[in-house]
Amino acid sequence: MKRILLLALITIAAINLFAQDWKPAGDKIKTEWAEKVDPNNPLPEYPRPQLVRNSWKNLNGLWNYAILPKGGNIPESFDGKILVPFAIESSLSGVQKRVGKNNELWYQQSLSIPKEWKNKNIVLHFGGVDWKADIWLNDIKIGSHQGGYTPFSFDITPFLNKSGDQKLLVKVWDPTSDGYQPRGKQVVKPGGIFYTPVSGIWQTVWLEAVNTCYVSQLKTIPNIDGQNICVNTCLSGSDPADIVLVNVLDDGKIISTGKAAAGQEVLIAVPDAKLWTPESPFLYDMEVEIIRKGKAIDQVKSYFGMRKISTARDKNGIIRMQLNNKDYFQFGPLDQGWWPDGLYTAPTDEALLYDIKKTKDLGFNMIRKHVKVEPARWYYHCDREGILVWQDMPGGDRSPRWQGRNYFNGKELVRSVESENNFRQEWKEIMDLTYSNPSVVVWVPFNESWGQFKTVEIAQWTKNYDPSRLVNPASGGNHYDVGDILDMHNYPEPKMGLFDSKRSNVLGEYGGIGLAIDGHLWETGRNWGYVQYKTSAEATDAYINLAEKLMELIPYGYSAAVYTQTSDVESEINGLMTYDRKKIKMLEEKIRKVNLKVCNSLE
Numbered sequence: 309m310k311r312i313l314l315l316a317l318i319t320i321a322a323i324n325l326f327a328q329d330w331k332p333a334g335d336k337i338k339t340e341w342a343e344k345v346d347p348n349n350p351l352p353e354y355p356r357p358q359l360v361r362n363s364w365k366n367l368n369g370l371w372n373y374a375i376l377p378k379g380g381n382i383p384e385s386f387d388g389k390i391l392v393p394f395a396i397e398s399s400l401s402g403v404q405k406r407v408g409k410n411n412e413l414w415y416q417q418s419l420s421i422p423k424e425w426k427n428k429n430i431v432l433h434f435g436g437v438d439w440k441a442d443i444w445l446n447d448i449k450i451g452s453h454q455g456g457y458t459p460f461s462f463d464i465t466p467f468l469n470k471s472g473d474q475k476l477l478v479k480v481w482d483p484t485s486d487g488y489q490p491r492g493k494q495v496v497k498p499g500g501i502f503y504t505p506v507s508g509i510w511q512t513v514w515l516e517a518v519n520t521c522y523v524s525q526l527k528t529i530p531n532i533d534g535q536n537i538c539v540n541t542c543l544s545g546s547d548p549a550d551i552v553l554v555n556v557l558d559d560g561k562i563i564s565t566g567k568a569a570a571g572q573e574v575l576i577a578v579p580d581a582k583l584w585t586p587e588s589p590f591l592y593d594m595e596v597e598i599i600r601k602g603k604a605i606d607q608v609k610s611y612f613g614m615r616k617i618s619t620a621r622d623k624n625g626i627i628r629m630q631l632n633n634k635d636y637f638q639f640g641p642l643d644q645g646w647w648p649d650g651l652y653t654a655p656t657d658e659a660l661l662y663d664i665k666k667t668k669d670l671g672f673n674m675i676r677k678h679v680k681v682e683p684a685r686w687y688y689h690c691d692r693e694g695i696l697v698w699q700d701m702p703g704g705d706r707s708p709r710w711q712g713r714n715y716f717n718g719k720e721l722v723r724s725v726e727s728e729n730n731f732r733q734e735w736k737e738i739m740d741l742t743y744s745n746p747s748v749v750v751w752v753p754f755n756e757s758w759g760q761f762k763t764v765e766i767a768q769w770t771k772n773y774d775p776s777r778l779v780n781p782a783s784g785g786n787h788y789d790v791g792d793i794l795d796m797h798n799y800p801e802p803k804m805g806l807f808d809s810k811r812s813n814v815l816g817e818y819g820g821i822g823l824a825i826d827g828h829l830w831e832t833g834r835n836w837g838y839v840q841y842k843t844s845a846e847a848t849d850a851y852i853n854l855a856e857k858l859m860e861l862i863p864y865g866y867s868a869a870v871y872t873q874t875s876d877v878e879s880e881i882n883g884l885m886t887y888d889r890k891k892i893k894m895l896e897e898k899i900r901k902v903n904l905k906v907c908n909s910l911e
Contacts, residue, residue, distance in 0.1 A: 330370055330391055333404035337828060337888045338649040341659040345400060347391055353657045355435050355512040357688035358744055359526055360609040363517035368392050372416040375407055378481060383414050392513060395506040398651040407507045409483035415509060418473040428517040430468065433461045435511025435683055437480055439489050444477040454730065457681035457702060458737035482507040488727035490734050492679035492702035500836050503878045506652040511683050519606050521545040523596055528612040528744040529776050532581060532632060537612060539574040546570040550600050557593040583632050584613030584746045586673040589694030613691060613746030617778055619792055619812050627812045629867040635910045638696055638868035640674030641667060641884065642817060645682055646877045648830060648887045661689045662889060663874060668695055670884065671903030676870045679703050679755055681738050690747035698750040699742060701735050703758030721761040739774060750778045757785040767791040783816040799838045802858040807865050814868040819854055820882040823847045823893045828886035830878045837882050848894040855902045862909045
């Protein structure tokens with residue numbers, strides 16, 4: 309007993325010694341949550357809220373890293389420690405180094421499998437790795453993944469040592485803006501509206517214990533008109549005779565049940581449904597079991613919201629966006645999802661939630677997640693808090709010739725076969741990630757012609773893959789007669805340059821009111837905004853003036869609008885908040901009051 313206690317104390321001391329070696333790198337501004345990052349246990353929350361099992365282990369923490377020339381061998385030694393899951397260019401990684409297209413980033417970590425997981429299959433999960441990842445376990449290459457924004461996993465059971473620690477090695481290559489891959493606002497030379505590269509692991513890495521047959525993915529499709537939901541399950545290791553059982557719960561009580569054979573859709577009645585809205589974001593709990601020969605061999609927990617997003621013509625002949633069969637004006641900020649300390653990664657789950665709660669506090673009912681994809685927990689928070697989400701595809705490759713808003717026309721980019729296939733793969737994986745989140749209501753494949761190609765084909769594929777949501781084919785881009793939405797951008801004032809009688813018309817971006825707050829700037833002397841003011845009062849007055857002009861246009865056709873933007877990002881100072889989230893830059897109550905008027909403008 310004394311020996312076990314001594315070993316435990318030695319282990320704890322070693323962990324604490326490693327933690328003492330870590331500290332945020334650089335001298336840029338940081339959020340208050342940076343001080344709450346625990347290097348022994350960063351981002352400890354369960355990473356996949358829509359498919360929950362109890363048997364899991366978080367692998368976040370200090371790993372070894374090395375930067376080596378591209379195409380070289382597995383490293384024999386390492387440069388130091390990096391705090392996973394923060395990108396190597398970020399302060400919270402403790403490294404803050406660039407990698408570039410000519411180098412590869414290597415990670416190494418030892419991991420142990422809990423004894424209670426004996427006779428279980430072990431799945432290794434990566435929440436997000438930017439961009440191309442190769443994985444080794446115990447010196448055996450077990451797989452690869454290409455795509456910087458979506459989760460991937462491997463069943464590592466066959467490659468585990470029978471005893472002792474397991475050696476995990478990860479190689480990442482990320483060419484940022486020197487490559488064709490989707491990258492959003494990342495560029496090699498940041499400035500203006502483009503920002504620092506994000507390379508490597510930037511979301512939680514974790515282990516999960518499962519049975520040989522298990523649920524690997526759920527897709528839930530609500531139908532408020534039919535008073536039911538359909539649940540599609542992706543199973544690993546199933547037999548044709550297996551049965552999927554789904555229970556729907558309200559306040560812990562089962563209210564409905566559905567069954568289907570493995571591989572078949574499960575239909576479950578939800579009579580007198582409590583509808584999900586931003587004003588009342590009610591969520592039903594869901595239990596899913598795989599039944600084999602009368603016994604449950606796998607069980608997972610999930611949730612869903614009963615809501616419908618659609619369009620309909622109003623009494624004046626204008627196509628309006630509807631929520632649950634009622635006209636509903638969607639209004640929210642352009643949300644980039646960047647952090648001064650973690651770049652793509654919020655320092656804590658509390659920070660991740662803060663932006664969503666503050667958006668609602670300011671009176672908005674929607675967020676446009678701009679050319680970035682968030683971890684699954686962000687969408688979970690949106691579901692719980694009650695806010696609509698437009699999900700952008702991150703831009704990449706080159707931009708085609710801008711057509712000067714030449715309606716239904718435009719010479720588009722011709723991508724390489726590799727680039728086009730990669731775009732399709734990543735877009736499908738992004739849609740799969742958020743398919744079951746009730747908060748997500750609009751897909752946006754392209755933004756402002758950035759990498760825009762085959763718009764009609766991509767928009768039609770998007771709609772066919774998910775007919776339950778609206779498709780905004782090109783937000784502010786080269787326009788084609790496809791999809792559910794015509795989206796215009798205009799800075800700073802709201803204007804309606806075009807009108808489509810067959811689709812919903814939206815103002816996908818406007819505003820961009822700049823205000824530099826000393827002590828809260830990423831850098832001094834290079835700050836950029838569409839228009840700039842010197843005081844909070846001046847910026848607030850300008851904001852209200854733009855909101856009032858927007859309301860004048862709503863009766864003539866606008867069904868939604870997006871204000872730029874949630875927070876400052878690096879040298880871009882158009883935010884409602886400072887980049888470090890320590891200051892609301894405008895007068896909050898006045899902003900909330902006018903925003904609520906905009907949101908309720910169709911009532």
